[in-house]
Amino acid sequence: MQKDVVAQVYPWQQTVWDTLTGRFPKLGHGLLFYGKKGCGKEAFAQYFLAWVLCANRHANNVACGECGSCLWLKSDTHPNYVHISTDEENKKQNAKIKIEKIRDLLPFVQQTVDGWRVIVIEPAEALNMSSANALLKTLEEPGDRVVIILLADHYLKLPATIRSRLQHFALDRISEAQAGEYLSQHLPELNQTQKQLLLNLSNQMPLQAMQLAQAEWLNKRQEFLNDWQKLVTQKNMPMAIATKWNKALSFSDFAQMFEYLLSDLICVKLNQQVKNPDLDLIGLSEQYTLEFLFTIYSDLQQSKQFIEQNVQSNLVLDQLCIKLMNI
Numbered sequence: 001m002q003k004d005v006v007a008q009v010y011p012w013q014q015t016v017w018d019t020l021t022g023r024f025p026k027l028g029h030g031l032l033f034y035g036k037k038g039c040g041k042e043a044f045a046q047y048f049l050a051w052v053l054c055a056n057r058h059a060n061n062v063a064c065g066e067c068g069s070c071l072w073l074k075s076d077t078h079p080n081y082v083h084i085s086t087d088e089e090n091k092k093q094n095a096k097i098k099i100e101k102i103r104d105l106l107p108f109v110q111q112t113v114d115g116w117r118v119i120v121i122e123p124a125e126a127l128n129m130s131s132a133n134a135l136l137k138t139l140e141e142p143g144d145r146v147v148i149i150l151l152a153d154h155y156l157k158l159p160a161t162i163r164s165r166l167q168h169f170a171l172d173r174i175s176e177a178q179a180g181e182y183l184s185q186h187l188p189e190l191n192q193t194q195k196q197l198l199l200n201l202s203n204q205m206p207l208q209a210m211q212l213a214q215a216e217w218l219n220k221r222q223e224f225l226n227d228w229q230k231l232v233t234q235k236n237m238p239m240a241i242a243t244k245w246n247k248a249l250s251f252s253d254f255a256q257m258f259e260y261l262l263s264d265l266i267c268v269k270l271n272q273q274v275k276n277p278d279l280d281l282i283g284l285s286e287q288y289t290l291e292f293l294f295t296i297y298s299d300l301q302q303s304k305q306f307i308e309q310n311v312q313s314n315l316v317l318d319q320l321c322i323k324l325m326n327i
Contacts, residue, residue: 007046010207011182012039012174020048020169021061028167029142032124034155035172038208041151042122044171049073049118052147053080069115080117082108086126097126102134109143117143122151124158132159139165174204182206187213193278200275201260217249217257224257225279231325232287238321242314251313255304258320262300266293287326296323 009017020027033041047063050073054063063070072078082105086095105119121127127135139148139162150166152158176199183195183206190198190213202208212218227241245254261281264274268285288296303316 005042005046007050008040008043009047010040010044012178013044013171016169016171017044017048017061021051024052025145027147029146030139030148030150030166032150032152032155032158032163032166032168033171034152034168035170036203036205036208037153038202038205038211039172039174040207041171045120045122045149045151049081049120049147049149052116052118053078055115080113080115082117082119084119084121085123095126096128097121097131099128099131099134102127102131102138105135105138109138109146111143116145116147119146119148120151121149124150124152124162125154127158127162129159132162136161136165172205174206176204179204179206179209183209186210197276197278200277215253215256217253220248221257221261221276221279225261225281225284228261228324229284231321232284235325238325239318242317242321246314246317251307251316254313254317255300259297259300262293262297266290266297269293292326296320299323 020031033045035041050063050070051057051061053069053073055067055069056064058064069078069080073081084097084101084105086097108117108119121135142148150158150162155163155168179199180195183190183198186206187195187210195209198209198212199206201212224245227244231238231241248254249257260275261279264276264279264281265285265288267274268281269288269290274281299320303320306316307313
């Protein structure tokens with residue numbers, strides 16, 4: 001699990017927490033914690049596994065933080081906890097969890113030890129067919145006092161055979177009021193319009209919204225739109241504009257900004273609500289057909305793969321700006 005995650009239960013997860021701790025240890029051994037990116041499921045899982053492993057749980061359902069188990073967990077040396085993810089050196093978009101990692105769990109789940117054992121697998125969508133099948137055997141015949149937690153953004157991407165053996169807990173059921181209140185507490189300097197924009201861009205996920213508030217591209221959207229408009233109307237200088245934005249933002253930041261704007265142009269064409277209500281996109285949307293915008297969207301997804309294969313970002317942006325001129 002990410003080192004910078006602070007174990008905690010967010011206000012919108014309290015009901016799930018009460019259910020889990022209230023039913024423990026009569027829970028099934030396979031649990032699925034799912035929810036949109038930025039809902040805080042990693043922090044929740046960390047808090048829950050600390051509580052399960054704690055040798056001295058408090059009456060108010062929190063880990064003591066002081067027993068041997070809690071100290072092991074803090075120092076990342078707990079013998080009864082295994083965390084499985086994609087390889088550190090292979091963090092690409094579609095990286096998979098290798099079957100060997102799942103097979104290596106067998107001795108861990110079959111051994112007899114004092115206390116509970118916890119396995120966390122994230123992102124669960126990274127299980128490929130063979131590693132999912134290997135996990136199936138572990139889920140069907142777990143050892144005693146074993147809890148296996150899978151974390152997923154999109155749980156429907158998991159094989160049905162795996163899903164059917166897990167108890168599902170949604171950790172992203174956040175009301176507008178809860179999301180707004182959380183942002184007001186943590187970013188009090190924002191006005192209502194700014195808060196709404198961040199929540200729009202983050203699918204109403206306040207933790208994601210807080211990250212976006214720091215994004216370099218957020219205040220550059222209008223400037224980029226102006227350049228985009230120039231490209232379409234003046235039909236020249238695509239390389240100069242590409243070079244400017246290649247220097248202004250990292251490719252991942254640029255791609256994130258561009259994807260939001262492109263999605264909004266598509267929404268304008270379809271008469272749907274846009275995510276960036278502070279920008280005027282109507283004039284630009286009239287320059288393109290819906291089909292052309294979808295082609296650009298498809299090109300963008302391909303560009304992300306090119307960047308992963310070490311194609312230079314300036315070449316990708318050159319091609320994009322030429323295409324945006326719509327000659």
